[in-house]
Amino acid sequence: MELTQLLSIHAILVKLFLGFLVLGIAIAFIPKSSEKLKKMSFSYTMIFQLVATLILLTGLYALYLNGWHIGIAEIIMIVVWALMMFIEIKKHKAIKMSHAEDLQSAKSGFLKVSIIQTLLLALTVALMVMKAKGVVAI
Numbered sequence: 001m002e003l004t005q006l007l008s009i010h011a012i013l014v015k016l017f018l019g020f021l022v023l024g025i026a027i028a029f030i031p032k033s034s035e036k037l038k039k040m041s042f043s044y045t046m047i048f049q050l051v052a053t054l055i056l057l058t059g060l061y062a063l064y065l066n067g068w069h070i071g072i073a074e075i076i077m078i079v080v081w082a083l084m085m086f087i088e089i090k091k092h093k094a095i096k097m098s099h100a101e102d103l104q105s106a107k108s109g110f111l112k113v114s115i116i117q118t119l120l121l122a123l124t125v126a127l128m129v130m131k132a133k134g135v136v137a138i
């Protein structure tokens with residue numbers, strides 16, 4: 001596969017991921033019981049990890065095609081990716097361990113994390129788009 005094709009798949013997956021994170025902000029309001037929140041959080045984290053893994057694989061393959069040239073842009077992407085995975089696993093564990101009477105705080109925790117992750121991803125996308133357009137040189 002050519003690098004340009006691969007990068008467009010990478011970029012589509014990233015946009016899909018952004019859409020999924022925005023959806024996370026909306027679905028944080030839905031569960032009416034701790035049980036439902038835990039079930040939803042499990043499915044959410046599974047899909048999150050699936051899409052994140054695809055982003056990582058396409059990114060690593062792009063790096064390989066590019067002769068493992070790692071610049072600031074690649075370092076930023078890898079750090080943001082790892083940070084998002086770390087936050088997601090911590091959030092999922094916290095929700096799994098939460099008690100029925102903590103429903104409101106567990107829901108607001110889910111919401112907070114979704115907002116932070118959306119902003120983090122949107123900022124990274126904006127930076128990469130500016131780099132592609134030559135607005136920033138990283």
Ligand code: HEM
Pocket residue numbers: 007008010011014055056058059060062063066073074077078080081084121124125128129132
């Ligand atoms: C949350 C994480 C990530 C975001 C938001 C992201 C976003 C992007 C975007 C928007 C592009 C530009 C695509 C284009 O030219 O149309 C890109 C390119 C690229 N990404 Fe990612 N990416 C992420 C994670 C990763 C990871 C984990 C890797 C590698 C392990 C990676 C490797 C690359 C490479 C090699 C390129 C092309 C190189 C370049 O233009 O300098 N990305 N990424």
